[in-house]
Amino acid sequence: MPTHPLIIAPSVLACNFGRLHEEVARAEAAGADWLHLDVMDGHFVDNISFGPAFVQAVAKVATVPLDVHLMIDKPAHYFPRFAPYAKNITIHIEAQDEVAPTLAAIRAAGCTCGLSLRPATPFATLLPFLEQIDLLLVMTVVPGFGGQPFMPETLSKVAAAVAERSARGLSFRIQVDGGITVATAADSARAGADTLVAGTSVFGAPEMGSAITSMRAAVESATA
Numbered sequence: 001m002p003t004h005p006l007i008i009a010p011s012v013l014a015c016n017f018g019r020l021h022e023e024v025a026r027a028e029a030a031g032a033d034w035l036h037l038d039v040m041d042g043h044f045v046d047n048i049s050f051g052p053a054f055v056q057a058v059a060k061v062a063t064v065p066l067d068v069h070l071m072i073d074k075p076a077h078y079f080p081r082f083a084p085y086a087k088n089i090t091i092h093i094e095a096q097d098e099v100a101p102t103l104a105a106i107r108a109a110g111c112t113c114g115l116s117l118r119p120a121t122p123f124a125t126l127l128p129f130l131e132q133i134d135l136l137l138v139m140t141v142v143p144g145f146g147g148q149p150f151m152p153e154t155l156s157k158v159a160a161a162v163a164e165r166s167a168r169g170l171s172f173r174i175q176v177d178g179g180i181t182v183a184t185a186a187d188s189a190r191a192g193a194d195t196l197v198a199g200t201s202v203f204g205a206p207e208m209g210s211a212i213t214s215m216r217a218a219v220e221s222a223t224a
């Protein structure tokens, strides 16, 4: 079974947009491994967040890799506008565009590619695409908004992904996103997640460095 080093990716959606530069620096100083960017188009989800110009602004000041999560209906059409700034681009299986060609195009553009699913979407829908991905994002809340409570029932998909990955000898990362705190990070890691997105619990913490350090420690002891 592949053991990927733990990645903690603060979600920029939860930061103070008016102080973007300082917030990026604060997250990096606190120990962020990646920064997660939630792009929402008002169609795929009932919210509009930010687009390529914002991601470019983050890229100008960030030194860690950027992980772009496209919660949009037309990822094939729009991902090239994010690709110059992203290390990883994740699309949703429920989006309108065809999945396999979009994943291939993301890799051809020089990024790693991720595939995500909503809590209501069964794990089996991903089976045809697992050979093609670098990261599987199991949404642990209904996508659209930060600050929602973690849905523990989604962890059965993390466990299913671990089993399928090992059965096929694959090595994609398993990411969780939504409601991640010290406690739910430990539960997710125990189920097999190696890549954690956390917005509110880290940007909203009194001290972001301790929030990330505690999360890392909780995961290490949960998986020791």
Ligand code: DX5
Pocket: 011, 013, 014, 036, 038, 069, 141, 142, 143, 144, 145, 146, 147, 148, 177, 178, 179, 180, 197, 198, 199, 200, 201
């Ligand atoms: C939800 C987004 C998440 C969100 C996580 O649609 O994909 O990345 O920002 O935020 P918290 O950690 O506040 O649940």
Ligand code: ZN
Pocket: 011, 036, 037, 038, 069, 177, 197
């Ligand atoms: Zn996200």
